Amino acid sequence: MQAFLLILTALVLLSAASPALACDEDPIYELFQELNRDALSAERRTELLNALVDEVGGFDDSRILYVLGKQMEKDALAREVVLPRFAELIRWAREDKKRRYSIDKRLCQLINAPLSAREAPPTVVTEVQAVLKASKDFRCAAPKAAAFLLSVDPSRRDARQWLTEKLQCKDRHERMKAAAAIGAAAKRVALMAPQLQPLLKDEAVEVRVMAAWSLWRIDPGSPNVISVLRQSLTEEAMGVRLQPWTFSEWAPNHKIIAVDCFRAMGPDAREAAGDVARLLKDDDQALRWSAARALETMGVPTPDVLRALEAARADSNVAVAQASERALKALTAVKPPPKL
Numbered sequence: 309m310q311a312f313l314l315i316l317t318a319l320v321l322l323s324a325a326s327p328a329l330a331c332d333e334d335p336i337y338e339l340f341q342e343l344n345r346d347a348l349s350a351e352r353r354t355e356l357l358n359a360l361v362d363e364v365g366g367f368d369d370s371r372i373l374y375v376l377g378k379q380m381e382k383d384a385l386a387r388e389v390v391l392p393r394f395a396e397l398i399r400w401a402r403e404d405k406k407r408r409y410s411i412d413k414r415l416c417q418l419i420n421a422p423l424s425a426r427e428a429p430p431t432v433v434t435e436v437q438a439v440l441k442a443s444k445d446f447r448c449a450a451p452k453a454a455a456f457l458l459s460v461d462p463s464r465r466d467a468r469q470w471l472t473e474k475l476q477c478k479d480r481h482e483r484m485k486a487a488a489a490i491g492a493a494a495k496r497v498a499l500m501a502p503q504l505q506p507l508l509k510d511e512a513v514e515v516r517v518m519a520a521w522s523l524w525r526i527d528p529g530s531p532n533v534i535s536v537l538r539q540s541l542t543e544e545a546m547g548v549r550l551q552p553w554t555f556s557e558w559a560p561n562h563k564i565i566a567v568d569c570f571r572a573m574g575p576d577a578r579e580a581a582g583d584v585a586r587l588l589k590d591d592d593q594a595l596r597w598s599a600a601r602a603l604e605t606m607g608v609p610t611p612d613v614l615r616a617l618e619a620a621r622a623d624s625n626v627a628v629a630q631a632s633e634r635a636l637k638a639l640t641a642v643k644p645p646p647k648l
Contacts, residue, residue, distance in 0.1 A: 336363060340375055350385060357389045364397060370417060377421040387425050394422050395431035402439060402446075415439055415449035419456050423492060428460050440470060451485040455492035462496045475503055480512035487515060491522025501526045508536050513543045517562040521569045528576065537566040538580050541587065563587070564598050571602035581608035585616040588632070593625040600631035609639040 342348070343356050357379065360372050379386035401414045419436055422428060428436075436453045443450035451474070454467040474486035487507055490500050504526075507519035517540045523530040540562055570577040570584055584606065587599040600620060603613060617639070620632035 354389050361393045373417055373421040381424040392429050395435050398435040412446050412448045416452050419452045423456050426459050451489040455489040458493040459496050483515045484518045487518040487522050491525040494525040498526050513540050514562045517566050538583050540566045541583050567598040567602045571605050574605045575607045578608045581606050581613050585613045588616045588620040596628045597631055600635050604635035604638045
């Protein structure tokens with residue numbers, strides 16, 4: 309159970325792939341669709357955003373929180389309307405004494421949604437600060453809270469000191485969560501990058517991968533990141549492999565994190581394309597799916613990569629087969645570099 313709680317935080321800090329939202333008859337999905345329409349008036353946008361916040365609190369509202377987070381990331385009106393309401397949502401969850409185990413996960417989701425906004429009203433900051441202060445009660449949400457506070461104010465000494473102590477903790481899970489939190493705050497905490505460098509040689513592969521991912525988030529030119537991620541694909545994790553735990557999010561193993569990082573890097577990670585292609589034969593269908601998606605963005609149409617994708621088109625998992633098909637089409641449309 310402890311391993312579940314600790315590894316869970318790494319997932320929430322990663323901001324995984326967009327969730328499949330719902331069927332056309334779902335009223336929440338209809339709100340999503342209308343929000344994406346062009347020429348939507350400010351009044352109607354405000355109404356829709358408030359309607360979505362009103363729906364937060366259901367059995368599985370991670371899709372709503374995902375959309376609200378994306379809206380706040382790109383839209384000033386969304387930040388103005390939605391951010392203040394998160395103070396109440398976080399306070400309700402934090403003060404729920406009856407469901408402490410589930411509330412820890414819940415707080416991770418609630419704090420994650422406005423994280424990318426990089427700003428927050430004082431009421432929200434106060435509530436998130438309370439989560440960090442109660443870190444013994446919220447072992448998953450506390451690193452998220454530290455990331456949030458630093459993304460809003462990089463000069464906060466309490467959050468920086470808390471993360472510094474966790475980076476040096478004997479527990480590998482604590483080191484991993486702290487590294488993930490720094491990556492979530494990204495460039496806002498660039499001064500903490502030197503503290504991540506030693507973790508690239510950590511005894512736990514999960515910690516090395518998370519440190520590499522965070523360093524890349526801070527500075528895409530960080531040395532040794534790609535080599536550390538490539539090496540991790542040949543190692544087995546010290547922790548456990550978890551199954552999906554919410555509507556839209558997975559608790560991935562370190563290989564999925566590494567592959568997703570390659571996907572974000574795109575052509576900059578082209579030297580790892582062969583390593584990623586070999587994962588299309590892995591027993592883990594989630595890892596095969598991630599590998600196919602990564603190859604699409606890495607843009608390396610070498611014969612071994614194309615052969616691996618061609619074979620993966622017949623994968624027993626429909627999602628893997630479709631992702632491989634898309635990657636194959638994208639790569640065969642790539643013109644090879646001119647010969648010198």
